[in-house]
Amino acid sequence: MRIINPSFALQPQLAAANRSDDRAPVDWSKDPIAIISNSKANAQALLEGLKGLMGDFRPTDNIDYLYKNSAARPAPPELIDQVAKNYRGAILALAD
Amino acid sequence: MSDPAEQEFIDLGDMDADAFNEYAAxxxxxxxxxxxxxxxxxxxRFVETCRGDNEPFPAMSPRQVxxxxxxxxxxxxxAGCRAEYFPVVVAAVRAVLNPDYNLHGTLATTHPCAPMLMVNGPIRQELGINCGSNCFGQGKRANATIGRALQLTLLNVGGAKPGTMDRSTQGSPAKYTFCFGENEEDSPWAPYHVRRGFDASDNVITALPAEPPHNINDHGSTTGLGILQTVAGTISQTGANVIYGKAPYLIAFGPEHAATLKRDGWDVEAVQEKLYNLATVHVSRVSEDNRHNYDEREQFPVNDLYYLTRSPADIQIAVAGGPGKHSAYIPTFGMTEACSVRLPAR
Structure with a gap:
């Protein structure tokens, strides 16, 4: 039996072009990272608490708090661009 | 067998249907x-029914493919569709890919919404889509499989896997399938799609990310106003996403309730206006924490009342179902719009 793959899809050209990344892996002990809230209640408290705990083992002056304006909408492209340009990693809080 | 993730065709050898189901799981x-x-x-055979439909699809969330x-x-x-259902499935996919539908938000949310599909036009009868008794329930292949086909597409192409990218806290039975037709024949008003600017002869599918239908039982009211008071009472709840007042919701009147409204002179605009003003939530029913929560989302009470839509026109009115004194309230995810797509002429 030969079937059509129900998960098959085409990659958007842009995404495919950006897929190769030969940079070194993220060093969570020192690289700049973004902590990003989905804007729901408690998300900021959770992330700031996490940032405080990370202070035990890494600098925190390059950990920045970012947020999107609506929990019900995807992150806007500008926010994603900002994270991609300025940070090596991101931690998201989907805090309900 | 090789990893199927990237290939369009997969050769499964002599696999039978039972083994295929284990493999698919x-x-x-x-x-x-x-x-x-x-x-x-x-x-x-399915693709052949859409010959000539060359409009490219935009990227589908959350995989963005x-x-x-x-x-x-x-x-x-x-999903079990017949081939002739496929143009409706494709139109449904196009409807949920309209940016106004907010597919990414509705798939990734903790809310239990599912894509509600309402079909208008002659194709309802041609395909046997149930618009009458038990139209939200079991029994008709077209209803069951068209909605299921869209859900499977969102699961497999879109990547909305429960527990990973589909983060719904509890989900709902509507996530298996949620497709029905408007009962245009027993409606006293113009069909829903005609009121949205389509021709009566057009075949139109409308998608709305929604909770399953909430029943509105009113055997007692003998006037249109009485029915609207009961409908408004059912809507005026504190725990639905419509409390944020940012999106449409749908009322599917049973034909008997609709007939009473029409008899008493209620047209669709008057029904919308009345429900807009009557279906509200008094601040005294909302917890203090939630009042702050709504304030932060710029949903402020007016004269101590929370209004549940942006305007009367947000309230979508349709007629569905068979005999009986029941109607249905279909709340939505919020942050969305009802998105309608006309099927290509055949």
């Missing part, structure tokens, strides 16, 4: 019900 392709194997020849007609057809085959 392992791939994460299943909604839990048995699936029909999407063989190459069956998929080709571009769907192909054969992959959507594979999901329609697996």
């Amino acid at each position: 392992e791939q994460g392709w299943s909604d839990g019900f048995p699936l029909i194997p999407p063989t190459e020849d069956k998929v080709a 571009l769907p192909t007609l054969p992959a959507i057809a594979a999901n329609a085959v697996m």
Whole structure:
């Protein structure tokens, strides 16, 4: 039996072009990272608490708090661009 | 067998239907019900029904990949569709890919919404889509499989896997399938799609990310106003997403309730206006914490009342179902719009 793959899809050209990344892996002990809230209640408290705990083992002056304006909408492209340009990693809080 | 993630065709050898279902479950392709194997020849028959439909699809969330007609057809085959249903499935995919629908938000949310599909036009009768008694329930292949085909497409092409990218806290039965037709024949008003600017002869599918229908029982009211008071009372709740006042919701009047409204002189605009003003939530019913929560989202009470839509026009009115004194309230995800797509002329 030969079937059509129900998960098959085409990659958007842009995404495919950006897929190769030969940079070194993220060093969570020192690289700049973004902590990003989905804007729901408690998300900021959770992330700031996490940032405080990370202070035990890494600098925190390059950990920045970012947020999107609506929990019900995807992150806007500008926010994603900002994270991609300025940070090596991101931690998201989907805090309900 | 090789990793199927990137290849369009998969050779499964001598696998029978039972073994295919085990294999499909392992791939994460299943909604839990048995699936029909999407063989190459069956998929080709489905795709043939959309010959000439060359409009490209935008990227589908959350995977952000571009769907192909054969992959959507594979999901329609697996769902149990007949080939002639496939143009409706494709129109449904296009409807949820309208940016106003907010597919990413509705798939990734913890809310239990599912894509509600309402069909208008002659194709309802041609395909046997149930618009009458038990139209939200079991019993008709078209209702069951068209909605299921869209759900499987969102699962497999879109990547909305429960527990990973589909983060719904509890989900809902509507996530298996949620498709019905408007009962245009028993409606006292112009059909829903005509009120949205389409021709009566157009075949139109409307998608709305929604909770399952909430029943509105009113056997007692003998006037249109009485029925609207009961409908408003059912809507005026504190725990639905419509409390944020940012999106449409749908009222599917049973034909008997609709007939009473019409008899008493209520047209659709008057019904919308009345429900807009009557279906509100008094601040005294809202917890203090939630009042702050709504303030932060710029949903402020007016004269101590929370209004549940932006305007009367947000309230979508349709007629569905058969005999009986019941109607349905269908709340939405919020942050969305009702998105209608006309099927290509055949």
